[in-house]
Amino acid sequence: MNNPDTTPDPNKPHRLPPVAIVLGALFFLGLMGLMLYGVTRSDRPDRDSLPSALIGKPAPAFSLPVLHDPSIHVTDRQLRGAPYVLNVWGSWCPTCRDEHPILTRFAETKRVRMIGYNWKDEPSEALRWLEQLGNPYMVVIADQEGRTALDWGIAAAPETFLVDGSGIVRWKYSGAITQDVMDQQLIPALEKVEQESGGHKGAPDLGAQR
Amino acid sequence: MKCLVGCLLWLCVTAAALGQPAGDPTPLHYRDRAEEARFHALTAELRCVQCQNQSLADSNAQIAHDLRREVLALMHEGRSDAQIKQFLVERYGEFVLYRPQMEGSTLLLWLGPGVLLLGAAVLMVRHVRRRGRNLVNDTADNASQEEREW
Numbered sequence: 001m002n003n004p005d006t007t008p009d010p011n012k013p014h015r016l017p018p019v020a021i022v023l024g025a026l027f028f029l030g031l032m033g034l035m036l037y038g039v040t041r042s043d044r045p046d047r048d049s050l051p052s053a054l055i056g057k058p059a060p061a062f063s064l065p066v067l068h069d070p071s072i073h074v075t076d077r078q079l080r081g082a083p084y085v086l087n088v089w090g091s092w093c094p095t096c097r098d099e100h101p102i103l104t105r106f107a108e109t110k111r112v113r114m115i116g117y118n119w120k121d122e123p124s125e126a127l128r129w130l131e132q133l134g135n136p137y138m139v140v141i142a143d144q145e146g147r148t149a150l151d152w153g154i155a156a157a158p159e160t161f162l163v164d165g166s167g168i169v170r171w172k173y174s175g176a177i178t179q180d181v182m183d184q185q186l187i188p189a190l191e192k193v194e195q196e197s198g199g200h201k202g203a204p205d206l207g208a209q210r
Numbered sequence: 211m212k213c214l215v216g217c218l219l220w221l222c223v224t225a226a227a228l229g230q231p232a233g234d235p236t237p238l239h240y241r242d243r244a245e246e247a248r249f250h251a252l253t254a255e256l257r258c259v260q261c262q263n264q265s266l267a268d269s270n271a272q273i274a275h276d277l278r279r280e281v282l283a284l285m286h287e288g289r290s291d292a293q294i295k296q297f298l299v300e301r302y303g304e305f306v307l308y309r310p311q312m313e314g315s316t317l318l319l320w321l322g323p324g325v326l327l328l329g330a331a332v333l334m335v336r337h338v339r340r341r342g343r344n345l346v347n348d349t350a351d352n353a354s355q356e357e358r359e360w
Contacts, residue, residue, distance in 0.1 A: 050259065053303035120272070146276050153301040155259040155273050 052161075052172035053153055059086075059163045060151035067118050067126055067140040074115075074141050076167060083170075083193045084113040085186070086161040087137070087177075088149070090121040091129035093157040099176035100133050106182060107136035112190055116140035119149055119157055162186060164193045238282050245285065252291055253278055255309065259302050266306075 054060075063075045087103060089096040107114045116137035118126045123142060130140070143149050152161070155174070162171040171189040173181055240246040250267060258269035259277070266274055266281070277298070284294045298306045310316045 050262075050303055050305050053299065053301060146273075147280075150276065150280055150301060153259075153303070155302070156271075 050155070050174070052169065054161075054169040055172060057169060058167050059161070059169050060148070062148045062151065064141040064143055064148055067116070067123060067130075067142040070123075070142070074139060079113075079115065079163070080165065080167045082113065082165045083190060083197075084115050084163050085190075086115045086117050086152075086163060088117040088119050088152075088154055088157050088159040088161075090119050090157050091125040092121065095176045096158045097133070099158055099178070100136070102177055102179055102182055104134055104136040106186075111187075113138045117149075117152075117154075118142045119154065120144060120146045160186070162189050162193065165197050238278065240282075241286075248291075249282060249285060252285075252294065253281060255307070256281075256295070256298060257306050257308055259306060262305075265308070 059076050061076050063073045066072045066074060103114065114137045116135075116139070118140050121142070121144065123144070126140070126142065158174075158176055160173045160177055161169055164170050170193055171186065173185065177186065238249075240249065253267035254265050256266040256277075258264045258266050258271055258274045260271040260273050261269045264271075264274075266277055281294055281298075284297060289297070295307060304310050304316075310319065312320055
């Protein structure tokens with residue numbers, strides 16, 4: 001052997017170079033890490049939800065009838081001026097029942113306007129649902145056909161949006177709102193919105209535009 | 211790359227557990243065969259936003275019904291495939307595209323496999339060359355050493 005640097009020791013042939021071993025180990029560890037990451041995420045209730053494409057963008061223009069009186073229409077422009085929470089629900093949606101008490105408790109604090117978005121529902125059944133469980137919403141708008149829901153990027157109920165006073169979508173949650181989501185996400189997001197608008201909390205009167 | 215692959219795998223195994231509204235049974239009406247073919251080709255390239263492991267064409271989720279109806283309505287309005295895709299991306303995000311657009315965040319997804327392949331090829335060529343050189347050196351060795359190798 002005249003070149004010991006490049007020629008492997010014939011007694012120990014085919015030994016992998018250390019670089020390959022390190023790379024292989026790193027790759028394996030990476031896969032393990034990925035698996036662990038997936039497992040720790042698997043109990044998150046919103047694991048399937050997609051990031052909303054609307055965050056930071058203006059809420060879509062809409063004009064939808066009020067559930068309790070379809071002759072009145074609510075538009076996105078009327079809702080501007082103060083933040084509002086838009087909660088998508090339907091009487092056909094069992095998960096909406098789960099979040100209902102939490103939304104109700106939050107609505108009772110009168111912190112922000114709660115707008116109900118009754119999605120692809122039979123009005124009579126929606127009204128019965130509200131009668132049975134209570135109505136936490138300031139106003140409920142009805143989207144029976146579901147066309148406007150596409151503009152909002154709604155995929156399933158329940159979904160909840162926070163829109164600021166200038167009509168920009170600031171936060172969205174897919175799935176039932178739990179107390180944790182309320183305390184750790186929605187309320188902080190709302191606080192931020194309120195701070196930016198200089199503590200202006202007053203909601204314009206919807207009735208004025210009727 | 212690993213993360214992206216992981217995310218995709220992840221989405222394959224998870225099923226949407228959220229509620230669905232009642233269905234609208236009226237079937238879609240195509241104007242002609244060509245439109246039907248175009249519609250099927252387009253919806254097969256779009257991902258259902260609720261059952262994320264299915265295409266818009268395959269999914270039976272109510273929102274997929276609504277989106278298919280909307281896609282057909284947009285086609286009737288004379289919008290191009292690219293415009294319809296843009297319509298959905300604006301509302302539901304890049305996620306609806308099975309073939310995401312080439313941009314900063316998807317560069318790894320697009321180029322990753324090629325880079326991996328290229329890297330592996332370079333490593334292999336180097337390895338083969340080195341072994342070739344070693345073999346030339348080894349020809350001077352005697353047969354007993356060769357046997358011990360095995």
